[in-house]
Amino acid sequence: MTTATATSTRIFNFAPGPAVLPEQCLKQAQQDIWNIADSGIGVLEHSHRGSVIKKVFEEAEADCRKVANISDDYAVIFQQGGSTLQFAMCPMNFLTPDKTADYLHTGAWSKKAIREAKLFGNVHLAYDGTGDNFDHIPGPDEINYSANPEYVYYCDNNTIFGTEWSAPPQTDHLLVADMCSNMFSRPIDINRHAVLFASGQKNLGPSGGTLVIIRKDFLEKANADLPVMLDYQTQVDKGSMLNTPPVFAVYFMGLVFKWILANGGLKGMAKRNDEKAKLIYDAIDGSDFYQAVARPDSRSRMNVTFRTPNEDLDAKFVAEALENDLSGLKGHRSVGGLRASLYNALPMDGAKALAQFMADFAQKNG
Numbered sequence: 155m156t157t158a159t160a161t162s163t164r165i166f167n168f169a170p171g172p173a174v175l176p177e178q179c180l181k182q183a184q185q186d187i188w189n190i191a192d193s194g195i196g197v198l199e200h201s202h203r204g205s206v207i208k209k210v211f212e213e214a215e216a217d218c219r220k221v222a223n224i225s226d227d228y229a230v231i232f233q234q235g236g237s238t239l240q241f242a243m244c245p246m247n248f249l250t251p252d253k254t255a256d257y258l259h260t261g262a263w264s265k266k267a268i269r270e271a272k273l274f275g276n277v278h279l280a281y282d283g284t285g286d287n288f289d290h291i292p293g294p295d296e297i298n299y300s301a302n303p304e305y306v307y308y309c310d311n312n313t314i315f316g317t318e319w320s321a322p323p324q325t326d327h328l329l330v331a332d333m334c335s336n337m338f339s340r341p342i343d344i345n346r347h348a349v350l351f352a353s354g355q356k357n358l359g360p361s362g363g364t365l366v367i368i369r370k371d372f373l374e375k376a377n378a379d380l381p382v383m384l385d386y387q388t389q390v391d392k393g394s395m396l397n398t399p400p401v402f403a404v405y406f407m408g409l410v411f412k413w414i415l416a417n418g419g420l421k422g423m424a425k426r427n428d429e430k431a432k433l434i435y436d437a438i439d440g441s442d443f444y445q446a447v448a449r450p451d452s453r454s455r456m457n458v459t460f461r462t463p464n465e466d467l468d469a470k471f472v473a474e475a476l477e478n479d480l481s482g483l484k485g486h487r488s489v490g491g492l493r494a495s496l497y498n499a500l501p502m503d504g505a506k507a508l509a510q511f512m513a514d515f516a517q518k519n520g
């Protein structure tokens with residue numbers, strides 16, 4: 155291992171997740187792995203029942219509440235199993251064979267969520283984007299809600315196709331949101347939601363920890379007699395410490411929450427994310443060489459999906475970008491082409507460097 159500073163040895167990372175993390179948080183973690191809070195013991199080695207980690211969890215929750223202005227009407231918990239477990243946990247807690255939830259099907263991740271929900275109750279597909287190859291977010295006239303759904307489920311940012319809701323779906327029913335890949339990238343209207351969840355590894359920290367925000371009065375309707383690990387109420391009652399929690403993941407999310415607060419909060423995140431995305435979409439729209447995958451009205455600020463004129467050039471683009479210290483730009487295998495993930499922690503300079511590289515590459519190969 156080298157002793158060089160992080161900055162001098164790091165390249166720009168456009169990977170979809172696990173993904174780039176804020177440099178300040180990584181440097182703090184380097185120190186705390188050795189010795190956290192002057193305790194003489196590293197964060198990875200402390201008991202979760204001790205005062206040091208107890209404080210880490212309390213601060214992480216308090217800072218999370220500050221970041222998104224989350225009221226006491228909501229519980230904030232940290233879970234394991236990723237967003238994929240939330241696909242199952244949510245219907246397991248809130249559906250039964252005689253109950254229905256509405257699902258808005260906008261891509262590969264909602265497909266997985268729908269599969270899990272069907273194990274526990276009825277799924278009404280209020281929208282199905284399969285026929286359009288998920289190239290857009292539905293408008294109100296494309297959505298048909300059922301009469302009385304327990305909740306309306308949507309995936310706020312479709313990481314693979316590169317589409318994103320510009321605002322939550324319009325409905326009077328409570329929403330369940332998969333915000334895995336855009337959580338805390340812009341202000342959120344928490345109060346329209348029953349449940350919001352996000353794995354760590356896109357915008358919040360390392361993999362292994364999942365942030366779940368749940369409305370407490372909705373929780374009162376949850377099913378009883380569930381396995382304790384999969385029972386939201388038990389997890390809330392135990393303060394995310396039913397069993398040994400993913401301490402490091404929660405610790406790191408706590409650092410990221412502090413970083414968000416120190417950098418303009420969600421408004422600050424949104425402003426920088428808009429600017430970064432504009433740089434890349436402008437590079438696409440300003441050339442005849444690149445083509446965007448998502449419809450213009452549905453474009454994701456987090457994952458920009460695009461193509462060159464052919465697959466050989468896509469591959470050449472990925473290889474030459476890496477030679478220029480721009481990594482992780484290959485599109486998802488189901489979509490092909492290219493994908494630039496521009497999460498909160500991706501520096502503005504990274505987006506600028508990519509936009510410049512795109513212009514140069516188009517000129518040489520167009």
Ligand SMILES: *Cc1c(COP(=O)(O)O)cnc(C)c1O
Pocket residue numbers: 171235236237238239263309311312313332333334335353354356
């Ligand atoms: C990555 C991702 C998931 C899956 O997250 P895991 O932590 O791997 O379970 C779910 N939904 C979306 C939108 C994602 O981007």
